[in-house]
Amino acid sequence: MRDHLYLFFFMIQFSTGCILSDERQTIEITGYTGGSVVLPCSCAHPQSTAITFTWRFQHSGRGWIKVFEDEEYSGRRVLFNESSPQNLSLLISDLRKEDQGYYMCKTEQYTSIHLTVKGCDLVQSTEKLIAVTGYAGESVVLPCSCSELLAKPEQIRWMYFVEKTYKEIYPNEKIEKHKNRVKLLNQTSPGNLSLHISALTAEDEGDYYCSVSSQTVSYRLRVEVTLRTEKPHIHTSISLSTLQPSHQTQELEPPQQPHQTPQYVFILLGVILSVLLLALLAFIYWRCRGGRNVKMVTRDEEELNREQDNQDDVTYSAVVHVKTAATPAHIESDPAEHTEYAPIKVRR
Missing domain, CATH: 2.60.40.10 (Immunoglobulins)
Incomplete structure (x- = not known):
């Protein structure tokens, strides 16, 4: 029973033909002169097929014209329904300003499309x-x-x-x-x-x-x-001015200055740097040699002073008398026996 219902609904849909996806709607499309544009129109169900359909065009208040009967579209229009029966879209190539207007895809229902074609308006400058x-x-x-x-x-x-x-x-x-x-x-x-x-x-x-x-x-x-094309003229003017020595001198001197002046400057700087370098080396050598001589003289003076100090050292003897206890008068003692000597160094 269910299979019979499916078959019944399918037969109803097939008998109604192509129901358009955008039924009774207006679609806005923009194109450019010289380009191409696709005006969309298709059946809502992929298995449905339009038995009959037409594309119509209305421009500048004129009545509806069948696109495929208008010679202006000759060679510029293509339909897609040959490969896809449910696709009724229209391709228009090599767009012109005259293609702008309203289009209608009509089967049992219809879909309206407004096409705007933008042309070339030159970018104008503020200067004439x-x-x-x-x-x-x-x-x-x-x-x-x-x-x-x-x-x-x-x-x-x-x-x-x-x-x-x-x-x-x-x-x-x-x-x-x-x-x-x-x-x-x-x-x-x-x-x-x-x-x-x-x-x-x-x-x-x-x-x-x-x-x-x-x-x-x-x-x-x-x-x-350019400068490359002007160079031959400069040489020609110089060669022609040989009859006037004063002008030739004035023309030849400026080009020589930029080439000769840097050479003299570089040579002079080289000489100055060389002299300064030699003077610096001589000064360093003199300082090193003078320092070595000063050290030798100082060492000799120290040795000489040390020898003099040794010679000037004199040893003196101090006599120290040691008192002893009193002895009887009759006892005589030798004074030499009670005398001691202590060494003393005196530095001059």
Whole structure:
């Protein structure tokens, strides 16, 4: 019984066709000129299939137009339902400003999508004429870009003022001297329209402008000559001035001073340092020799004084009389027997 119920519900769902995921809702989508965009529309159930469906477009108050019947979308629209029957999404490539508006995916129900297409609006400078400086033999970039870097302009032109008129140098190189030397720098950002000019020459100096639709940005390029290209002119002027000795002397002296002055300074410093070093060595040698002589003289004086002190030492004898007890008168004693001598040293 349960299996019959499942089969019954499946048959009801299959008979109702494709129920849209975003039924009766408005989805906001943003795209950029030159790019691609996907307008989503799909069945809610993965097993359901839309028997019939259409994509319609409404722009600028006009009535609804079938997308696949409009020649403006020829070659720019792709459906995904061939690989996934429940996926009814629409892919639009190479977007244009005219693609902006309301779209409707309609089966038994419908889903509404509002598509906004942003185009290229040039970034304007506060200056009417932008000054750019380059150097001969090198490269230069003239900056130009859209306010939306993802937006690719439908048409871009670079012009150069020559012979009292502007001539195109990109994409059509109508001036011979610019051929194979100019390119755009928009490999990663479609809105980067800057112009790269290689191998600059003095003839590239002048006025340029970047043009997108009715918008323009003007530039004035100045090309400066590098020092390497100026050197031959300096030698030429010196060789031509040999007929005027006074001018030649004035021109040749300044270059010699920076090279000769440091040599004299280095030589003089070397001599001074050498003299100071010799004087320092002589002073050290003199001090060492003088100190050694002073020590020898001091040692000799001490030995001499010691010898004199030994000679001046005189030994004196002091007589000490020792009284003895009184003896009878008749007893005679020898005085020499009671006399003792003590040694005394006297230092002069």
